[in-house]
Amino acid sequence: MTLDTLDRRILDLYQRDTRVPSERIGAAVGLSAAAVQRRLKRLREAGVIVAETAQLDCRALGLGVTAIVHVDLIDESARAAHAFRDRLVARSEVQQCYGVAGSIDYVLVVIVPDLAAYDAFCADCLLHDANVRSFTTHVVLDAAKRGGGLAVPQA
């Protein structure tokens, strides 16, 4: 799918706040509300818009601990790595999961109520896994930016 400049400008506005009316977006980009909606629909169907979600305040929900976890695997073959990944992605505590190049194999963002829950998560998913060589935990002290929008290239 090809995105024109209008699509990009719409996305740039829309991604930050999905509640802004199409009419306002249209006014900003020089299009009618109907045209904006047509494009948003197309962008959803094409998978450019992956999801429309709400970002919640972890603290208010009693999710007091965020940890960034580095995992080093023993067997890094595709089969073994995918098995590991699929198990982690299925866990609700794992908010993000990235397979990376370099000295480590996976980076996770884990969000849990407290350290006891984090401990339980590690026991379940990491300590218990024969393919995990080692892992390192970095407890987040200051979540300065949790899910900023993307820098939509206007080119």
Place this chain on the structure above:
Amino acid sequence: MTLDTLDRRILDLYQRDTRVPSERIGAAVGLSAAAVQRRLKRLREAGVIVAETAQLDCRALGLGVTAIVHVDLIDESARAAHAFRDRLVARSEVQQCYGVAGSIDYVLVVIVPDLAAYDAFCADCLLHDANVRSFTTHVVLDAAKRGGGLAVPQA
């Protein structure tokens, strides 16, 4: 602010897809559509719902490179760390920024069109900064989960 079981169940549904009608949420939790909306409004005003955003497909936008960057600072004092953090958070390439405990000081998720843009970002924000002792880049090969919802505790 205090969240009851109904609030938590509403949030659990709503955070994954903000486009599901309040009537359907109400049917799921045993409330009228109006009651669901009143609660959502309260949750927004209280800051429990931080933002309502769209998740976009990086590839489709031409954002082909995601990197996880570890930064080690020289001066970790609050003043110096905040200065560093504030500068980074203001950059649109920095999608996430966490101050962490442990052997490193900050973890960033940086999303850019290509490696040239990543190089430019590093030059601007990291190499150029006298307070950055060192940094390590982990290029993401497989973004298995980019922004999963939270595991809303139903307690």
Place this chain on the structure above:
DNA sequence: AATGAAATTTATGCCGG
């Protein structure tokens, strides 16, 4: 504090250009 209905706003579908 929730419900139901009315009023407003927002989104969707269709048609002519």
Place this chain on the structure above:
DNA sequence: CCGGCATAAATTTCATT
């Protein structure tokens, strides 16, 4: 592919319990 209008749906407000 756009704009405008008609229709439908969703959200907000208000009165009531």
